[in-house]
Structures are given as C-alpha cells and as structure tokens.
Amino acid sequence: MNSKHQASNSKWDFNFIKSSKYFYIFSLAITLAGIISLSVFGLNYGVDFRSGSNVDISVSKVVSQAEVEKVVNDAKLDQEANITAGSDRVNIRFPEVLTDAQVESLQTTFNSQIDKNASYEINTVDAEMAKELELNALLAVIVASVGIVIYVTIRFEWRFAVSAVVALLHDAFLVISVFSILRLEVNLTFIVAILTIIGFSINDTIVIFDRIRENLRFAKKQTHDDLADLVNKSISQTMTRSLGTVFTVFIAAFALLVLGSESIRMFSLAMVIGLLFGAYSSIFIASPLWLALRNKKKPSAAKPSKATN
Incomplete structure (x- = not known):
C-alpha cells in the first residue's frame, strides 16, 4: 500500500x-x-541576577501596597523599592544591599505599624x-x-x-x-x-x-x-x-x-x-x-x- x-x-x-x-x-x-x-x-532581572536585597514578609492579615509604602518611607529607606502586596504575603525588593541597621529599622517599623508577629525572609545578593x-x-x-x-x-x-x-x-x-x-x-x-x-x-x-x-x-x-x-x-x-x-x-x-x-x-x-x-x-x-x-x-x-x- x-x-x-x-x-x-x-x-x-x-x-x-x-x-x-x-x-x-x-x-x-x-x-x-x-x-x-x-x-x-x-x-x-530579579534580585538573583543583580545586586540588592529581597524581603519576603508573612503576615496574619491582608496588607495593602499603600501601607507597605508608608512603612518603607517611615523607616527612612531612601532606595526605590519594588513592592508587591495585597495579600497576607508582602514582597519588597531593594535595588541596593540593605545594611543591618536598615533591616532592623524596616522590621521595627513594620511590626509597630502593621503586624508585630510578622516573619521575615531576607535574601541579599551582591554584585559579584x-x-x-x-x-x-x-x-x-x-x-x-x-x-x-x-x-x-x-x-x-x-x-x-x-x-x-x-x-x-x-x-x-x-x-x-x-x-x-x-x-x-x-x-x-x-x-x-x-x-x-x-x-x-x-x-x-x-x-x-x-x-x-x-x-x-x-x-x-x-x-x-x-x-x-x-x-x-x-x-x-x-x-x-x-x-x-x-x-x-x-x-x-x-x-x-x-x-x-x-x-x-x-x-x-x-x-x-x-x-x-x-x-x-x-x-x-x-x-x-x-x-x-x-x-x-x-x-x-x-x-x-x-x-x-
């Protein structure tokens, strides 16, 4: 055939x-x-392929982006942060590496204004x-x-x-x-x-x-x-x-x-x-x-x- x-x-x-x-x-x-x-x-590129700090925050309630922006400003972090919010998980990406003092300021301000029981996961990648x-x-x-x-x-x-x-x-x-x-x-x-x-x-x-x-x-x-x-x-x-x-x-x-x-x-x-x-x-x-x-x-x-x- x-x-x-x-x-x-x-x-x-x-x-x-x-x-x-x-x-x-x-x-x-x-x-x-x-x-x-x-x-x-x-x-x-995300923080994995360029220097900076990535902060993941788990909270017990829904958090708006405006609330997170206020926290970043009140913590006196002058860097231009990329914020993802609107749920019980918040992500903040900073284009530069945060110092220990800046991390402590962010956590203290977030705990006092939004959720004192929030948990943090911070990943930092330097340029090299x-x-x-x-x-x-x-x-x-x-x-x-x-x-x-x-x-x-x-x-x-x-x-x-x-x-x-x-x-x-x-x-x-x-x-x-x-x-x-x-x-x-x-x-x-x-x-x-x-x-x-x-x-x-x-x-x-x-x-x-x-x-x-x-x-x-x-x-x-x-x-x-x-x-x-x-x-x-x-x-x-x-x-x-x-x-x-x-x-x-x-x-x-x-x-x-x-x-x-x-x-x-x-x-x-x-x-x-x-x-x-x-x-x-x-x-x-x-x-x-x-x-x-x-x-x-x-x-x-x-x-x-x-x-x-």
Missing part, C-alpha cells in the same frame, strides 16, 4: 510538512520580536554573586543542550540531534522573549523552569523521532515525497500521546499559576508558556527540519508500475 494512503487512515489527518513554512514564519516573527525587545529593553549566578545559569542551559546533542546523536543520528537542539533553543528563546516583551521578572526559578521545559520538549521530540526511525526501517523508497509522507504519518501516530502528556503537565502548571504562592508565580508562568511552545516545536519545527536536513527537495523519482497478476 502507498504511504500516502497509510497516512490518510491516521486519526490526525493533516499535512504537517506542507504547512511547515507557515509555522517557520510564525516562529521567525516571534523570534524577531524577541530580538528587538531584548536589544531595546533587555530582561527584567549576581554575575556568578548569571554565568552559572547560562552554563546550565549550555551543558543541558550539549548533553542532548550527544545523546540524540548516539541514539539516532546527527540530523536528529541538530533538529532537536534547534527546537529546544527555539522553545527557550521564545519563553525568554515573552518575559522580555511583558517585562516579567527573571530569577533563579525562571532558569529552573527553562531547564524543565527543555526536558519535556526533548521527551516529546524523541517520541516522534523514534517513530520516524521505526517507520524508516520499512520504507522501500526515500525520495523527498516519500519521506514527507513518512514524517506526516509518524507525527500523526504519536500526536495523541504527545498532546496527552503535555495537557496533563499543563493542567498542573496552570493550577500552580492560579493557586500557587507569589514566590513560584514566575516559575509557573514560564512552565505554562514553555509547555505550549515545546509541544508546538516538537510537531511543527523539529520533524520538518529533520526532513529538510535529510533530503533537500528534489523532483520525485518516477514510480514504476507493477503488473498485476
């Missing part, structure tokens, strides 16, 4: 390869927007530590990508490895672009989210690649058209599993985003965005890219007619 007929019997009857150019254009458009945003605005954390975060992403290249090359071939890494970098960069465009805070939990996204994305990509490799064993011809049909068939055969896995994790990440605490809000948001991009790139970017590397478009070979018995 012709591979085109086999593909048409799949539950997901869609020509992924034929439509790949539109998805390439979509990804390039977001990438370009991200490059412009990063060039103009950069990233909104911030640079080290930034370097280590970049190194973690690079090491993960290199490890994936080696693994996929050994298990499959270099074309699969290149396609997988391009898809991973695509996912990571699009999440970074969204955070840059929306001016969302980038901290260590964001890096954890990026590494987690890479893990889920490569898992989906490997599932599709494994099916492509399996179908290649039974492919009698490997012209561009035949391989395109084979890739379409492989994606269709694994689509339900891929979407099911992503949807399950997406529900958990979305629940954390809506119901979780403020401290993991950016992690949850990065996960939600990254899971969507990861599923998208595994299907619409990685597999078509492998086909482009494997067999550049050529006129299909004429198929000899078989005499029927």
